Amino acid sequence: MSDQKYNALVVGAGISGIRAALDLAQQDCRVALIDKSPAMGGLLNQLDFQFPSTHCGMCKMLPLVHRDRSSQFCLRKGLFHENIDLMLSTELSDLAGEPGNFAVKLHQRPTWVDPGRCVGCGLCESVCPETVPDCFNEGLSSHKAIYLPVPHAIPNAYVIDLAACSRCGACEEICPTDAVTLSQSNRKNFNILVVDDELSIRDSLKEWLEDEAFTVDMAASGAEALEKLKAQTYQLMLTDIKMPEMSGTALLQKAKQAYPDLCVVMMTAYATVETAVEAMKTGAEDYLIKPFDPDTLVPMVILIYQDIEAARDREITVDTVILATGTSFYDPADEKNIYGYGIYPNVLTGIEFERMISHSGPGGGGLNRLDNGRPVQKIAWIQCVGSRDIQHNADFCSSICCMAAIKEAVLAKTLSIEPVDTVVFYMDMRTWGKSFQQYYDAAEQEHGVRFERCRIHSLSQDNLTGDLVVRYVSGSGRTVKELFDMAVLSVGQRPGNKTEHLSRICELPLNAWGFFSTRPFSTIQTPQDGILAAGSATGLKDIAESVISASAAARSASQIITSQNRHIKPPVKEMPDDQTTKTDNAPFRDVSREPVVLFVGVCTCSGRLNQWVDPDALARYFSMDPDIIRVAFINQACTADGWQQMKKEISDCLANRVLIGACHPYVFLKKIRELAQTVRLDPSLMDVADIMAPVFRAVAEEKKDIQAICTGVFSALNSGAESMKRMEPINPQPIPIAQKTLVIGGGIAGMTAALAVADAGYGVDLIEKSDRLGGNLNWLHQTIEGVSLKDFLTDTVDAVEKHPLVNIFMSSRLISFEGSAGQFYSTIENEEKKAVDVTHGAVILATGGHEAKTAAFGYGTHEAIVTQKELEIRLAENQIDPAQAGTVVMIQCVDSRQGSRNYCSRVCCPTALKQARHLKQLNPEANIYILYRDMMTCGFSESFFTRARNEGVIFMTYDRENPPAVDTGAGQITVSLTEPVLKMPVEISADLVVLATGIVPDFSDDLASLLGIPKDSHGFFQEAESKWRPLDAIKEGIFACGIVHSPRSATEAADTGRAAAQRAISLISKPAYLPDKTMAIVRHSLCSLCERCIETCPYGARMFNLDHTLIQINELMCQGCGACAAVCPNDASVLPGHSGRRMLGTIDAVFEQLHN
Amino acid sequence: MAKTTFLDVADKNPLQTIREFLKSILNTDDVQALLVPGRSGSSQSIMPVLINDPDLIDDADPLSPCFPVNSARLASKLSHKPIKGKIAMVLRPCEIRALIELSKLKQADLANTVIIGIDCLGAYSTKYWAQINATDADSLPGGLPDPGNPNDPHLAAACRACEHFVPENADILIGLFGINTTEKIMIQGITDAGMALLKNLPQEMVEETSEEPVAREKAVTDLLASRIEYRDTMFETTRQAIDSHEKFVRYFDRCINCYNCRVACPVCYCKECVFNTDVFDHDPYQYLQWARRKGAVKLPADTVFYHMTRVAHMSLSCVGCGQCSNVCPNDIPVMELFRLTAADVQHAFEYEAGRDKEEPLPLSVFKEDEFTDVVGIG
């Protein structure tokens, strides 16, 4: 029996989860977004700086269109979208059913603090006696057992770390709002059965647990235990595994059969840990390894107790599930701990370093040594700690650490007051993403970060000075000893903590490294129908790639929801009380012509307010204002009764403005939306003034100055009233949307995007410039995994060609383009110069790219010097005699990552490995040399690097300044270079030389200027924001996917296609768009046409309409930021609802005094 | 590169020489009309005149020390929409600078203008000029103030504090400083348009190209030094006059909200001022509230607010022409306050009103790295 229906469950509220949830919510899907931690934001919550801007920017994910539906808050603080229910401290505990009807069990861990009541005053923290390391600061600082999980959330409610809490009750006593409930009276009713054949163990366990006020019984054997279980209800059983007659495992099975709700913990010696782990699969909750002490046992039992006693389990049904559970980190303090992590104080992980340098971190942004507090002068970054390390089951690259380390080094250089030396020790610098290479170069050349290509075997510490000693092999081959103040370990990633658990619940297979497996040609579709994955849950991704995969997952999820044809609208739970029949369909009364009638409802917080403020004086004061019709005092607005009274008062006086004086305005966000339905008054004409903050603050600071508190309360209320009085009703007019999408480019990305849009039920016009769909897949034959691309291509082409909603224009191009988001007018022309006019709400750019041409390394002078593309084609067409290709030399980074093409094309390294292995298979005796600069095998493709080496492919590095030379004299090709490790010249007589020339985009200047969007410095699509809005153009309504965005594999390109489709659909999913309330307008009669607003508008939402000689606003692009209103000297440009009079009146009201 | 020539002054009457020069400009094909200060018809007062008929050139009096309005506003009216040909405008340096500001604010289109800048000897207040003009009009041949005494105490304070007496951004410059104006007048073609126009003038009119006279540089430097000295004293006095909230309010004691300063301001360009609209309209209840809070409230209540609004809106574009003070019926030193604020504000943005046509208005551009100490980024 489920209490609620949702369209989608998103597991994990990190950036991927948020992106997916927002994408779905924007399309009117109801989303349950859960996270196991008490705060949202995931890992990014801890990172204050992201390259290249060294800002955060998470808020840029918030919807730009329909933004009224989600409060435009900092996303690290909270997410308030009307279609998203965010449930924190919540985990997925069970899942059954099929797509369109999954029954989901959610398990919510209690925090013991009611977030609706907690005001974050911190009194509890000040009295709490227990101190534990702070997770948010990675243990670099500490917090009390009652603490704020993050420093900035809204609501910023305290939570209790139950494992640390000693239940002294001090917090409960001091809490001014009764938010803490820490009752332990129920522990007596929590019955525990201890089963062990050894009396001493039974006794000590009983003693320990009774000390904690639990009720404990004992049994000496399995049989006795079963007897006891029959006689009485137990909540928890602790059982030994090795017992004579009946083993603990057997007891577990029998007990669980008869009492499925019984919680069982296995106790075991080292030898049988495997049995215990096995037992967990058959229903045991956890296990303990003998011998253990009370510090291990008691917190575990308490956690179980809390879970059982207070867990709020919820059952919901959903159409689809998106797993966005992210990753965890490799623990460098593993059994070998070669870097002395946790032993040497100045050895930190990357995240710890980020916390160190954060202004909200333990050092307040200062960079000081942790042993003696002296300023840090020299820092080493050590790459690949727990990555690319077969000894640590990590034959993969964690993909993000190189850029993270570069960023951290640059941060150290730029943020530290003292000059800091920074050295990054690395094996390959993996600058595989858009703009990464430039950032790397800038770090080295502009900021002076030093890069040493060498892996560090271990760290040691000078015991006298505490300096860290790094011994490494320098570029010259010599062993060097260098001292550092601090070492930052770039720890690799591991599957999220709950991945294995979730894989069992969802019956999902895991890949060799424990991440969720996906279907071929997708990084988001799991083998299980209806279950999708986003972000790093399927492999390691940076922010931009996570955001892309989340949108792609949202698209696939949405497809499942649409196929079920059941968008669940947010339920309107409360119907009008007075049963007034609606006379029209408009949701709200038109009050624009009415004089202001303001109702002020003041919550007295059960009379608490009256201690400080005289209600009569308040009432008297406000009654003088002719606009205020009534001031009502409500005992407790947050209770059902109080709220009911509030509603009745408002309906009775027919108010057209409402001000509620209470605490926690965000708590009322949803209530006000409901109230708006009841009294049919636009919610923007209602507001909540926080009148309790001055009271709570005074209580917390123990400065109980009645006059000051009274003034604070009055100011809040008075300014709120003034602001509401001046609030004008806003009735935006709907603007029509052309519910079609134009896709430019018929490669795999464009086709996938077209199909995704069409499958959602919207028309697509697809332009392909050539006479054949498929783009690069027409010559690519297989993936690095060895999967043939042929079926993928033919299936996709087939689907596109047959889709009734896809209109294909072959051999065509765009010749004219006008309009703006929601209504673009394009003209498409074909080879015969026949032109067709089409209208679209959105455009997806998918023009792709091609292998770059080169004149380097003797290309063109000898037929045995070919490009990777030519090799692929020749191999596929069997034009290469393997026996003749005895020695093959592949040269990477030809013209790439240097000069005018200073970017990594990302696919060339895996392609070289693919071809090399292929050639080696054809001729095992062949000598295959790969000459490379940095091997860019990110993520799981690293394993192919290992395989290629194992199969005998020979790898040699070269650097940008000393490339190999190719000589074709006398018909014989000789490749020569100086081998950098041996510093010896190497000459290879090659039968075949293969050049990896990289990718250049197919994005002409003409097309860019036609679309009115800029290109990036290398001619690729310029995104609005490289990390948070990676597929959106700066111009609203235009999106990009595939290689025109950045070089990528076919699978990745297909995912960007889905993601771009999702972005486009969120714009065109409705036939008309109701502009957001906060949108600037122009009062043309006042406008002097100085155009400063046009120059100022950061969103390009304004233009000068030459035909009518006036300033025009694009409603979709305007974000209501108010920059235009601020720059306009005479209020010709205004933000309705934010008039000067309202602002000034509000400010004025703050300074008003209440005279009794 | 500027091209310098000289006009020969006949009869030791520079004004007449300049008139002839202007006439020849008006005679060129492209120039439709000439905007120049003068006495039109029976008017005795000097006001801007738009002359079309070259025979009426004797109406022009660009050397008069009378400066009743800043012509930038009028130049804006004449140029903000396309016209055929061009209008030549003889402007004071502060008028040119105001016009540059207005063009950035899209209130004027410089493509429609030929700007003839004239070395500015300063001007009297309208009141003082009326006084001496009524009594002693003929003793001022052409109304030329004594160039030997640029610090004539009767000059308007704005002029005495002005550092921009040599025109910038003119197409053609008429030079007076460092030149014996009873013999010669310097003419410079500054822009391509200006030089092209000079080329079309009759050959006998202008001498061969030559150098700027050496004395000019010294004259300009000396004048600048004395102007800066006056300006800095003025800034200091003003700063002291407003260094507390009370003093600041007192500064505007006599203001009656006549809004003359706004009307006279060349860069106050709004079609309809906020103070004429409903933006700051208050209900009677509001006045009562204020009276209740303070016990008593001075009316009109928003005089200081009005001036602060103007400072906020226009100080970045203020060119210091002094027209605000010129028109104040109650002699409030508005110019002094405006110039002080403008100096600080423009310095803060490394901006100078009227300096460069291409320089964007600071508030229209977003620079991530400015005022890091204020915004806390960086």
Next chain:
Amino acid sequence: MRSTSRHILGSVKEMIQACIQCGTCTGSCPNAFAMDHTPRHLWQMVLNDRTRDVLTSKTFILCSSCYYCTLRCPRGLPLTDVMGSLTRLARTENPTGFKKSHLFYGQFLQSIRRHGRVNESELMTLFFLEMKNPLLPLQYAGLGLKFLQKNKISLPFVEKEGSHGLEKIFEKVREMENQA
């Protein structure tokens, strides 16, 4: 030449094919300072079929089998074993070049086999005899005296052979070597 040399190093090469030249081995090697080629060099030479360079290198002779490199290698390569393999290979392929170390190790093992531990005086005496170089003892005289002063050299005394049970190990090794 190429094919034969490849063949010679073939088995060793297979052991280290997955090397990514990260340099961890050299960084961790306590003897690297004395080696003519650091371990990282050596692997690269093997991978590049520089057979002659490899077989004349003294690197593997200097390996003290501390297993540091093996422990730290991110590729999990059996580097210490490779050193051993190269030693054996060098001995068969380049007997003259490694005569000295070969004989030394031979006598070292014989001494252990006889006494259950190394008898330094006996080891050196037999080593000198086998090297047949009358000047050789002079080279070691200084070192020997130092050791003597510090009681680091046991005087020759006779221990009962076979009593220490090492024979079984030697038997096992011979068995394994025969199998190999």
